[in-house]
Amino acid sequence: xxxxxxxxxxxxxxxxxxxxxxxxxxxxxxxxxxxxxxxxxxxxxxxxxxxxxxxxxxxxxxxxxxxxxxxxxxxxxxxxxxxxxxxxxxxxxxxxxxxxxxxxxxxxxxxxxxxxxxxxxxxxxxxxxxxxxxxxxxxxxxxxxxxxxxxxxxxxxxxxxxxxxxxxxxxxxxxxxxxxxxxxxxxxxxxxxxxxxxxxxxxxxxxxxxxxxxxxxxxxxxxxxxxxxxxxxxxxxxxxxxxxxxxxxxxxxxxxxxxxxxxxxxxxxxxxxxxx
Amino acid sequence: xxxxxxxxxxxxxxxxxxxxxxxxxxxxxxxxxxxxxxxxxxxxxxxxxxxxxxxxxxxxxxxxxxxxxxxxxxxxxxxxxxxxxxxxxxxxxxxxxxxxxxxxxxxxxxxxxxxxxxxxxxxxxxxxxxxxxxxxxxxxxxxxxxxxxxxxxxxxxxxxxxxxxxxxxxxxxxxxxxxxxxxxxxxxxxxxxxxxxxxxxxxxxxxxxxxxxxxxxxxxxxxxxxxxxxxxxxxxxxxxxxxxxxxxxxxxxxxxxxxxxxxxxxxxxxxxxxxxxxxxxxxxxxxxxxxxxxxxxxxxxxxxxxxxxxxxxxxxxxxxxxxxxxxxxxxxxxxxxxxxxxxxxxxxxxxxxxxxxxxxxxxxxxxxxxxxxxxxxxxxxxxxxxxxxxxxxxxxxxxxxxxxxxx
Numbered sequence: 161x162x163x164x165x166x167x168x169x170x171x172x173x174x175x176x177x178x179x180x181x182x183x184x185x186x187x188x189x190x191x192x193x194x195x196x197x198x199x200x201x202x203x204x205x206x207x208x209x210x211x212x213x214x215x216x217x218x219x220x221x222x223x224x225x226x227x228x229x230x231x232x233x234x235x236x237x238x239x240x241x242x243x244x245x246x247x248x249x250x251x252x253x254x255x256x257x258x259x260x261x262x263x264x265x266x267x268x269x270x271x272x273x274x275x276x277x278x279x280x281x282x283x284x285x286x287x288x289x290x291x292x293x294x295x296x297x298x299x300x301x302x303x304x305x306x307x308x309x310x311x312x313x314x315x316x317x318x319x320x321x322x323x324x325x326x327x328x329x330x331x332x333x334x335x336x337x338x339x340x341x342x343x344x345x346x347x348x349x350x351x352x353x354x355x356x357x358x359x360x361x362x363x364x365x366x367x368x369x370x371x372x373x374x375x376x377x378x379x380x381x382x383x384x385x386x387x388x389x390x391x392x393x394x395x396x397x398x399x400x401x402x403x404x405x406x407x408x409x410x411x412x413x414x415x416x417x418x419x420x421x422x423x424x425x426x427x428x429x430x431x432x433x434x435x436x
Numbered sequence: 437x438x439x440x441x442x443x444x445x446x447x448x449x450x451x452x453x454x455x456x457x458x459x460x461x462x463x464x465x466x467x468x469x470x471x472x473x474x475x476x477x478x479x480x481x482x483x484x485x486x487x488x489x490x491x492x493x494x495x496x497x498x499x500x501x502x503x504x505x506x507x508x509x510x511x512x513x514x515x516x517x518x519x520x521x522x523x524x525x526x527x528x529x530x531x532x533x534x535x536x537x538x539x540x541x542x543x544x545x546x547x548x549x550x551x552x553x554x555x556x557x558x559x560x561x562x563x564x565x566x567x568x569x570x571x572x573x574x575x576x577x578x579x580x581x582x583x584x585x586x587x588x589x590x591x592x593x594x595x596x597x598x599x600x601x602x603x604x605x606x607x608x609x610x611x612x613x614x615x616x617x618x619x620x621x622x623x624x625x626x627x628x629x630x631x632x633x634x635x636x637x638x639x640x641x642x643x644x645x646x647x648x649x650x651x652x653x654x655x656x657x658x659x660x661x662x663x664x665x666x667x668x669x670x671x672x673x674x675x676x677x678x679x680x681x682x683x684x685x686x687x688x689x690x691x692x693x694x695x696x697x698x699x700x701x702x703x704x705x706x707x708x709x710x711x712x713x714x715x716x717x718x719x720x721x722x723x724x725x726x727x728x729x730x731x732x733x734x735x736x737x738x739x740x741x742x743x744x745x746x747x748x749x750x751x752x753x754x755x756x757x758x759x760x761x762x763x764x765x766x767x768x769x770x771x772x773x774x775x776x777x778x779x780x781x782x783x784x785x786x787x788x789x790x791x792x793x794x795x796x797x798x799x800x801x802x803x804x805x806x807x808x809x810x811x812x813x814x815x816x817x818x819x820x821x822x823x824x825x826x827x828x829x830x831x832x833x834x835x836x837x838x839x840x841x842x843x
Contacts, residue, residue, distance in 0.1 A: 370774050412795075
C-alpha cells in the first residue's frame with residue numbers, strides 16, 4: 161500500500177502538465193481577460209488624467225503605466241503557471257531546457273527586447289513623457305510597451321523603437337523625468353559687432369519670453385567660428401511641450417533685437433554659387 | 437493669522453508665509469462629492485432651496501453699493517496703517533525701504549489711497565508708451581521726504597526695451613537716501629525677481645494676511661448695517677436662515693467656503709459676495725415704486741443687533757445664493773492662459789499692447805471668449821482680469837505649470 165502511494169506520488173511529480181480535467185480553463189480565461197481589461201483601462205485612463213490634470217502630476221501618471229502593466233502581467237503569469245504546470249524541480253528543468261532552445265533559435269530578438277524593456281523600467285533611460293533622442297529620431301515617449309516604445313516626433317510621426325536598442329545605442333534623454341528641458345536657440349552673426357551688447361540683448365529676449373521657466377537659469381554662450389560668431393541662447397520653458405513655440409519665440413524676438421542693434425546675420429552660400 | 441476688522445490691529449506677514457484659507461478636509465470632501473454628483477446626474481437642488489432661483493434676480497447696483505459699499509480694500513488700509521506705522525514715523529532710519537505685495541485684480545490703487553490719507557508724496561509712473569519705447573525716465577529721488585511707489589507694474593513691460601525703465605528705477609531706489617514704500621502684485625514681483633533681480637535691491641516683501649471666514653462675516657455684516665435707510669434681511673437661499681446668525685453652522689460653512697474660494701483676498705470675496713446676493717421680483721418692484729415717490733433720508737437706521745439678528749424683520753430680503761464657480765473656457769491652445777498671465781503681470785493692457793507682448797501672431801481671438809465667460813473685463817480700452825474670476829485663473833495657471841507664487 162505504502163509503496164503504491166509513493167509510486168503514485170512519484171508518477172504525479174514526474175508529470176509536467178496537469179491532467180486536462182484538472183486544469184480550470186475557465187479560471188485561466190478569466191485571469192487573462194481580467195488582466196487584459198485592467199491593463200487596457202490603465203493605458204487609457206492614466207494618460208487621459210495626465211493630459212487633463214495638474215501639470216505637476218503628468219509625468220508621474222504617465223510613468224506609472226508600464227510599471228503597473230509589468231506587475232499585472234507578472235501577477236497573471238504567476239497565477240496561471242501553477243494551474244497548468246505541475247511545478248516540481250524536475251519539471252522546471254525540463255521547461256527551462258525547452259525554453260532555452262526556443263529562445264535561442266526563434267525568439268532571441270523578441271525576448272531580448274522584453275528583457276531590455278524590464279531593465280528599462282528600473283534603469284529609466286526613458287519614461288512616458290520624456291523627450292529622447294534615439295539614433296536620428298527625437299520625440300516624446302508616448303508609451304512604453306513590453307517589446308518596444310513609441311516616440312511621437314515633432315513632425316507628428318509615431319516611431320516604434322524596440323527596447324533592445326538599449327543594449328547597443330546611446331539614448332539621449334532631454335528632461336529625464338523633469339517637467340522642463342533646456343532649449344537652445346542658435347544665432348549666426350557676422351564677426352564685426354559688440355559681443356557684450358549682443359549677449360545682453362539675447363539675455364533680455366529670453367527673460368521676457370512668455371514661456372520662460374523662472375526657476376531655471378538663462379545662459380548666452382558665444383564662440384568664434386571661421387565664418388563668424390555663433391551664439392547659443394540656452395533657456396528652459398515651464399512646459400516642455402512648448403519647447404518649439406519657445407524656440408520660435410526666442411528666434412523671432414532675438415532676430416528683432418539683433419536688427420535693432422544693427423548686427424548682421426551670416427548668410428550661408430550654396431555650394432557652387434558665384435559671388436562677385 | 438486671522439484679520440479682525442474691529443479688534444486689535446493686525447500687521448502684514450511675509451509673502452512666503454501667505455497661505456490661502458482652506459476648507460476643513462471633511463467639508464472639502466463633502467463639497468467635492470456634492471459637486472461631482474451634481475455634474476454626473478445634473479441634479480438641481482431647487483426642490484431643497486427655500487426659494488427657487490428662477491424667482492430671483494440680481495439687485496440694483498445702487499442697492500448693492502449701499503449694502504456692500506465700495507471700495508473693497510478697506511480692511512487692507514487698516515492693516516497697512518498698523519504695518520507701516522513705525523516706518524512712517526520720523527524715528528525710523530533714513531533710506532529704509534519697504535515692499536508690500538498686494539493681491540492682484542484690485543481695481544483701485546490701495547497704496548496710493550493710503551499715501552494720500554497720510555499725506556505722503558507719490559512717484560508718478562511713466563506713460564506706457566514711454567515704457568514700451570524704452571525711454572528711461574528722468575528721476576530725482578535721491579533725497580527728500582518719504583516716497584510711495586504704488587505700483588511697480590507701471591514701470592515695465594515684458595519686452596527687452598521695456599525693462600529699461602524698471603532697471604533705471606531700481607538703480608535710483610538703491611542709491612536713494614529716502615524712505616521709500618513700494619507696492620507690486622505677486623505676478624509682477626515674480627517676473628521682476630527673474631528679469632531684473634529686483635530681490636537683490638528691494639527688501640523681502642510683506643503682504644496682508646488672508647481673510648478667514650469669520651473676518652468676512654464681520655466685515656460684510658458691518659457693511660450691510662452702515663448708512664442703510666431701510667433694513668435688509670440677508671437669508672441663505674438654501675435654508676432661509678439669517679446669514680449673519682452665528683448659531684447656524686451652515687452660515688459658518690458659507691463664510692468659510694467664501695474665504696477659501698476667494699483665497700483670502702478681500703476684493704475677490706467682496707465681488708463674490710455681491711454677485712451672490714439676489715432679490716425677488718416682488719421686492720424689486722416695490723422698491724422701484726417707493727423710490728419714485730420717497731425723499732432720500734440722510735439718517736442711517738441701523739436695525740441690527742450685535743449678533744446680526746434683526747430687531748425688525750422686514751420685507752426687504754436679500755437671498756444669498758450659492759457661490760458662483762468660474763471655470764476657464766476650454767481652448768485648444770494655451771493662448772487664453774498666456775493672455776491671462778500677461779494681464780496679471782501688467783495689471784491691465786490694451787489689445788494692441790497684448791499683441792506686442794504675446795508670442796503668437798495675428799489677432800487675439802480668445803479675448804471675446806474670455807470677456808463673454810466673465811473672466812476678463814474690458815473698459816476704457818483696457819483689459820483686466822476680473823477679481824471674482826481670479827481664483828479660477830490662478831488655479832488654471834498653476835495647473836498648467838505657469839510660474840505663480842503662493843498668492
